[in-house]
Amino acid sequence: xxDHEYTPxxxxxxWFNDRLPLLTLANHLTEYPTPKNLNYWWTFGGILTFCLIxxxxxxxxxxxxxxxxxxxxxxxxxxxxxxxxxxWLIRYIHANGASMFFLAVYIHIFRSLxxxxxxxxxxxxxxxxxxIYLLMMAAAxxxxxxxxxxxxxxxxxxxTNLFSAIPLIGEGIVTWLWGGYSVDNPTLTRFFTLHYLIxxxxxxxxxxxxxxxxxxxxxxxxxxxxxxxxxxxVPFHPYIVIKDGFALLMFMxxxxxxxxxxxxxxxxADNYIEANPLVTPAHIVPEWYLLPxxxxxxxxxxxxxxxxxxLSAILILAALPWLDTSxxxxxxxxxxxxxxxxxxxxxxxxxxxxxxxxxxxxxxxxARIATAYYFLHFLVILPVLGFKEKTLPIPLSITEPxxxxxxxxxxxxxxxx
Amino acid sequence: MKxxxxxxxLSIFFISFQYNTNAAEKVEYLKTxxxxxxxxxxxxxGALQRGYQVYTEVCSSCHSMKYLSYRNLAEKGGPxxxxxxxxxxxxxxxxKDGPNADGDMFTRPGKLSDKFIMPYENVQxxxxxxxxxxxxxxxxxxxxxxxxxxxxxxxxxxxEDPPVGVTLDDGxxxxxxxxxxxxxxxxxxxxxxxxxxxxxxxxVEQMSKDVTTFLMWAAEPHLESRHxxxxxxxxxxxxxxxxxxxxxxxxxxxxxTKI
Numbered sequence: 160x161x162d163h164e165y166t167p168x169x170x171x172x173x174w175f176n177d178r179l180p181l182l183t184l185a186n187h188l189t190e191y192p193t194p195k196n197l198n199y200w201w202t203f204g205g206i207l208t209f210c211l212i213x214x215x216x217x218x219x220x221x222x223x224x225x226x227x228x229x230x231x232x233x234x235x236x237x238x239x240x241x242x243x244x245x246x247w248l249i250r251y252i253h254a255n256g257a258s259m260f261f262l263a264v265y266i267h268i269f270r271s272l273x274x275x276x277x278x279x280x281x282x283x284x285x286x287x288x289x290x291i292y293l294l295m296m297a298a299a300x301x302x303x304x305x306x307x308x309x310x311x312x313x314x315x316x317x318x319t320n321l322f323s324a325i326p327l328i329g330e331g332i333v334t335w336l337w338g339g340y341s342v343d344n345p346t347l348t349r350f351f352t353l354h355y356l357i358x359x360x361x362x363x364x365x366x367x368x369x370x371x372x373x374x375x376x377x378x379x380x381x382x383x384x385x386x387x388x389x390x391x392x393v394p395f396h397p398y399i400v401i402k403d404g405f406a407l408l409m410f411m412x413x414x415x416x417x418x419x420x421x422x423x424x425x426x427x428a429d430n431y432i433e434a435n436p437l438v439t440p441a442h443i444v445p446e447w448y449l450l451p452x453x454x455x456x457x458x459x460x461x462x463x464x465x466x467x468x469x470l471s472a473i474l475i476l477a478a479l480p481w482l483d484t485s486x487x488x489x490x491x492x493x494x495x496x497x498x499x500x501x502x503x504x505x506x507x508x509x510x511x512x513x514x515x516x517x518x519x520x521x522x523x524x525x526a527r528i529a530t531a532y533y534f535l536h537f538l539v540i541l542p543v544l545g546f547k548e549k550t551l552p553i554p555l556s557i558t559e560p561x562x563x564x565x566x567x568x569x570x571x572x573x574x575x576x
Numbered sequence: 577m578k579x580x581x582x583x584x585x586l587s588i589f590f591i592s593f594q595y596n597t598n599a600a601e602k603v604e605y606l607k608t609x610x611x612x613x614x615x616x617x618x619x620x621x622g623a624l625q626r627g628y629q630v631y632t633e634v635c636s637s638c639h640s641m642k643y644l645s646y647r648n649l650a651e652k653g654g655p656x657x658x659x660x661x662x663x664x665x666x667x668x669x670x671x672k673d674g675p676n677a678d679g680d681m682f683t684r685p686g687k688l689s690d691k692f693i694m695p696y697e698n699v700q701x702x703x704x705x706x707x708x709x710x711x712x713x714x715x716x717x718x719x720x721x722x723x724x725x726x727x728x729x730x731x732x733x734x735x736e737d738p739p740v741g742v743t744l745d746d747g748x749x750x751x752x753x754x755x756x757x758x759x760x761x762x763x764x765x766x767x768x769x770x771x772x773x774x775x776x777x778x779x780v781e782q783m784s785k786d787v788t789t790f791l792m793w794a795a796e797p798h799l800e801s802r803h804x805x806x807x808x809x810x811x812x813x814x815x816x817x818x819x820x821x822x823x824x825x826x827x828x829x830x831x832x833t834k835i
Contacts, residue, residue: 195831234643237643237715237716240798241643241648241797241798247796247798247802248802248805251802393831397827398827398828398831401820401823401824401827401828402824402828404820404824405817405820405821405824408813408816408817408820409817411813412810412813412814412817415806415809415810415813416806416810418806419802419803419805419806419807419809419810420615420803420806422802423719428719428720428721428722428724429720431716431719431720431795432712432720441755
């Protein structure tokens with residue numbers, strides 16, 4: 160981006176641009192050379208930006224009507240649902256938007272895993288992404304507490320209690336987090352404050368994420384370095400803009416279906432019961448997008464080790480660029496990794512499933528095996544695979560396999576479509 | 577493109593799968609045809625009005641509906657009583673107001689802007705009057721129970737004699753749809769309990785259906801406009817998607833690559 164030469168045509172434009180090069184930035188974003196073989200899995204970056212903006216805008220409106228007080232929060236949400244003009248629409252978009260956000264981020268992350276987008280020189284993009292993901296989980300968790308329903312209250316109690324696993328100072332930390340001796344009004348007000356703050360931190364990190372992306376440029380399904388600009392690239396506008404737009408519209412249709420026809424299907428019925436510290440729900444379950452980590456937490460019999468395992472499961476992703484020792488990025492050319500990739504996908508889905516089930520009997524056993532496999536994948540399989548795997552020959556450019564009729568043609572084409 | 581559809585299908589499958597696991601322990605509920613389900617679902621006005629009657633004459637002696645106001649009864653998408661009717665309904669209740677200029681509380685006939693009156697002063701009074709069990713507020717009850725309308729509809733008709741070997745304490749009743757089968761609310765409905773103005777025969781089944789419809793509306797007063805808007809929004813999005821798809825094809829045809 161720093162080597163970008165651009166001179167605005169108009170005199171005023173030139174005057175302005177010499178003082179603040181916004182027009183250079185705009186020109187960079189329009190011209191940004193993008194690999195032309197990007198498939199639809201690459202559209203989720205744009206979709207995620209849309210999700211973030213949607214959450215911020217709807218969240219702002221909700222914050223105008225919401226009352227962060229233990230005695231009034233539940234009532235104020237019902238006030239939004241009933242008496243605020245289109246309040247029901249705003250709230251249902253916001254509540255389902257969180258789920259859509261996570262759906263998109265999981266696809267985005269697993270796309271990176273498949274095509275090796277985290278590998279050099281894109282480690283910083285990846286690590287910023289992991290931080291964004293962590294902040295998203297924090298924001299989602301605190302947002303779920305705000306309606307002050309039963310699941311809000313007890314979810315907050317369970318999660319904040321995890322900190323009590325820290326030796327010696329654990330109990331003190333929990334009291335400090337709560338602002339008292341149980342989850343109560345001080346907890347709610349600070350969660351509201353942080354829930355309001357975090358999206359803007361995410362927004363800032365998204366800017367860094369995209370900035371870091373624009374230094375090496377996009378990875379692509381073939382996973383090779385390409386010359387930019389060249390026959391292998393297209394300008395971001397209009398080619399990628401229209402394609403991202405199309406994918407976003409498809410995503411919005413699914414989104415709209417949830418908002419208008421099954422707005423409560425992803426939430427828990429208990430959250431329509433006002434928080435009651437004296438009544439514990441039969442099963443305390445987090446939102447669906449946190450279930451795999453919840454399963455990992457519960458699969459370890461020791462509380463402290465369970466918390467450590469859960470945090471490691473997320474933080475291990477940050478070390479991924481160094482755990483994966485293979486020089487080849489795309490799984491298209493890694494026949495063994497491709498199979499382990501799909502096993503990992505299945506493993507995470509299984510963890511999600513058992514996370515929703517009571518932690519006993521067969522479910523607990525499955526959770527333990529799946530947890531062990533999760534760590535095995537990252538700590539043993541990936542490092543070893545880099546040395547042992549016999550990879551397929553990679554093409555020299557994106558256009559080459561198509562024009563040159565290389566043996567990888569079929570594989571490369573299949574993944575592109 | 578194909579992959580994209582695969583992903584969509586997979587994710588929808590996954591989400592519904594998750595949902596089913598949450599509700600795995602439920603028993604088979606009684607089924608009926610709800611008019612408010614589906615893309616164009618609307619409330620049955622008659623059922624809402626009859627349901628309100630059942631609520632007022634039966635449920636409201638113990639269950640509050642604190643988020644509803646009498647004005648809601650005349651609003652679009654609800655029971656749609658005329659404004660005069662809703663005013664008359666409101667006026668038939670004594671509402672506590674005040675303090676007045678002398679500092680005294682007083683009662684007056686209800687107005688449209690008043691919330692539904694509460695059967696008990698507070699939770700403790702409700703519990704004291706009901707053997708320790710608090711009759712839950714019914715404003716969002718349908719959304720606060722796993723099985724939703726089917727659960728409420730079944731529960732109202734699910735009273736049975738306990739099976740052999742099950743002993744019930746005083747004030748505890750057997751209901752085959754209740755979680756754990758023990759419920760502190762006695763069977764409230766019996767054939768002909770209320771007298772419907774429109775001549776509908778007040779069977780237990782009919783009353784259960786009517787009052788459940790009413791509770792669904794109470795929990796989701798904007799359901800009708802949500803369905804209407806949803807249909808428009810989705811049709812709009814589909815048309816726009818098709819247009820953008822062809823624009824995309826046109827733009828990408830400038831270069832030699834497939835999209």
